[in-house]
Amino acid sequence: MSTIADSLGVSTATVSLALRDSALVAESTRERIKEAARALGYIYNRRAASLRTRRSGIVGVCVHDIMNPFFAEILRSIETELDRSRQTFLLSNHYDELEKQRLFIDTLLQLGADGLILSPAIGTPREDITALVANGMPIVLIAREVEGADVPIFRGDDAWGISLATNHLISLGHTRIAMIGGTDQTSTGRDRHRGYVNAMGKAGLTVEPEWRIAGPRTKQGGFEAAPQFLALKNRPTAVVCWNDLVAIGLMNGISRAGLTPGVDVSVTGYDDLEEASIATPALTTVWNGQREVGRRAARALLDQLNDAEAHGGQELIHPELRIRQSTGKPKAGL
Amino acid sequence: MSTIADSLGVSTATVSLALRDSALVAESTRERIKEAARALGYIYNRRAASLRTRRSGIVGVCVHDIMNPFFAEILRSIETELDRSRQTFLLSNHYDELEKQRLFIDTLLQLGADGLILSPAIGTPREDITALVANGMPIVLIAREVEGADVPIFRGDDAWGISLATNHLISLGHTRIAMIGGTDQTSTGRDRHRGYVNAMGKAGLTVEPEWRIAGPRTKQGGFEAAPQFLALKNRPTAVVCWNDLVAIGLMNGISRAGLTPGVDVSVTGYDDLEEASIATPALTTVWNGQREVGRRAARALLDQLNDAEAHGGQELIHPELRIRQSTGKPKAGL
């Protein structure tokens, strides 16, 4: 910048102002300065600027796994929103390791990030969140709760959503319904399991303990759970899966065993990923508003950046059932 | 830092040294300083440090789409390598839009990033790469070439790899083999198509123009190409797909039409994604060394950071055929 200033015989203050299109600088001066900047191949140094202004233009986004299509869809809409306001976003996976998450948060602090969008790792203590807030870094949560942390959170109404899937199966005539996937260590896992149990109870149906195969959260996991499910004595005729990935994996596993998902066993997913509609058979699932979650979370954070007052959030997104070919009436005789 | 210095009656220089474990500082002083830093909740300001040292600890990674499992697998191994040397990595999608890619590169320059790992967007001119190098930013390419750019590149031997798949089908007795997916706008697309054509030629087989359905690169794309393929007159008995995603989508589409992939139509993929082995039927494909690509690219970049001399790369990764259930002999009578 001083090179530009010298070459034109003006002050660096004027250059700084001109490059940011300040009305304080005469039109002609501004033009000359911009021209010189171009000619000299000037590169704006954001570190220096941010050191002075205390705004970095960086927003951190940290989730369990960015390559998981569920988060991928959320991230895309976050990306769209942040791009619009020219924020750079720093992505990271924490793989549900608290240490990785803390390392990332430290990095964010050191870089002077303006805010954080976080889907907290399993076991995240409230203090980790409040410490951030105390350091003046706005934060919004997505997908998962952190008990006792008073920050905006955006997610779907899991208990309600899973009841949609469960009730759909019940209305088709299924009475023995299993639930596969998810973990009680996350609020999402607990909420969905509770929703399933409640829906069964309301319909006067019993739930056998071995009908709950907890754990799987990926396609691979669902695939591997298939044999265990198929081996159940007095096997359930339908399965509520924790998410679409588990459901698709499970259906693949069922097909491998020579049975036909949607005919021999009804299967529901959760999330309505893009993939759900092209699965074979097309997956009956619950739309979970990923796009909406991402959009709202990003907006809420941006609002906080521009106005420390703003502090919304918390309204749950209302899930919707999507009926496709992976569910049907129980086969006669089962 | 000056707060720490004041509270202890030492200079900031000493504090700086102590916090970085310099042997220049007496053990006892070091301890006192670190203790004070902890007590005061000191946060290291990387912007300030980097302004002074001209190293930011940031490495940029830019690909077509980080949520695509192909890149996802590469990114995971890049992540592992960079974590090890405590570099923060800034991820971005360019979605094959040159403008997005340029914006990201600009951001990197402004943040003073130490280097870039890039899978270049379609149409990236050589000048974009050389300009970066001229600005002193080390760069390595992955997956795709940029003609005339003299920088390290890491990728598989695509022409060779696709010939493995093609020859496998030929050896099973197929003579009419289609190729679905990919675009001639990328080196990868051209190489794979060329490899397929060559393999067919060497076996004395002809390739009808309508057997090439260019374009699809995703599951959705493969799924949508199914009807077009199935409608071909004198339909090929086998399909070489551009990648696993297209192959899996295509198989879903074929199933939807009531045919059985692997029996009625043989299908091969490319990349050997984790998903390939749990697809139904399990996908015959070509292992493309994603992990290896990521690992080598990250190492090469780190080497360049630590020693401007280093400048390796260019050896192609040798693909391998993985035979599973999606390929078989052509059905009698076809």
Next chain:
DNA sequence: CTGAAAGCGCTTACAG
């Protein structure tokens, strides 16, 4: 082993 001083490249009052 420790301190005083300069400087990285910006922006922001303040003065004119």
Next chain:
DNA sequence: CTGAAAGCGCTTACAG
């Protein structure tokens, strides 16, 4: 409308 000066929080010669 423009300039001189201070300062953001570090690190690095240099001197002692």
